[in-house]
Amino acid sequence: MNSRKVVYLFFSTLLVGSISGAIVGFILDFHVYTEGSFLNLFFGLLWLLGICAAFSLISQMGFFAYLTLHRFGLALFRSQKLWNYVQVILVAFVIFDLIYFRFVAFAEPGETIFGFMVMPILLLIYGLVIAYLKAKGTNQGAFIPALFFIVVVTTIEWVPALTVNDPKWLWLYFTPLITANTWQVLTLHRLTKQES
Template sequence: MTLKYLIQFYRNTLLIGVVVTYISSLVFGYDKVTKYLFAGDIGNFIAASVWFVVVGLLVATISQLAYFIYLFINQLGIGIFGKIWPHVQIVVTIFAIFDLVYFRFLRFGGTDQILSFIWLPIVVIIFAIITSNVKNKQSKKNLWIPSMFFMIVMTTVELIPFLRVEDTSWIYLTIFGLLLCNAYQLITLPKFNALSLEERKTKKLNKENGMKSK
């Protein structure tokens, strides 16, 4: 990818992270942001808004780093496991779904609270299925398994710092930003790669024409 489109790719991801996280803060972080607006405390509302814009930037950056790590892991997995790599991805994905419930339940839950932890993997799986179906339609290859792997496993990894926090609101504040940033990157990367290829071809053609004119 050329620098021009890499910057656009990263900028758009940042924008999604900021907008989605900020909207989530207004809805799920009432005590942290919205209450100041209704109370007429504009100073604290602006300060809280700036804070969640920064959180949105962090969410988008984590998503971006995770995506490029995934690209490396995918190539490494193909090199090590070969044809059985898709099966390895399925097993790891199943474990990640289990961990989304068990990791937080083990730390904070009780036997009567297990249902309150199931919503998270359900949301992640729904996003993963929708994104994987869209991604699969983009290519002649079957990309459903690697797409599910990225959307579930890497999202789980991204959520680990927030799963360790007892305040559940932080999961609500970050999960949607992470999922939408992940989905955007997975779906739009081929577009930016194609634009980068066209840019290189145009530069090469202009260079050749310039040499001929001399």
């Protein structure tokens, strides 16, 4: 992949993450940004674009870290099949962690674990859809790595917001991460013009 394509991937991911996060952030705090003067709206949107750009940069670091980890995993286990099993186990472990540990840390008295299952299960379903699209666009061998990246790497990048457990920050942080990660996964093979 030449430098022009790398630059395109960088800036397009930055744009996708920034805009998606700014839209969600604007909707979440609509009354804050629309009350007062035009400058309040302007600087509010500018702040949203900036903070969401920072989150999409985290997404890009995670993406290139995963590409390195994937190569390391293939070399370590000497078999794509074995490395895929390891990734599936890690996906299951992360989904369990998202449910159980968040329940233990943040559940109010009388609250059941079922409320904490919604978000991780939706993330898993979303990951399965994106992995299917990736495999359809490249080959079946790309399914597990794409699922792992969408579920596990996105969750790792999302940890700062998960530890705070503020619904507004959960969504403001999550939106640029998931859109940027999705964009990178579904764009890379188009840029390299080869099956991955």
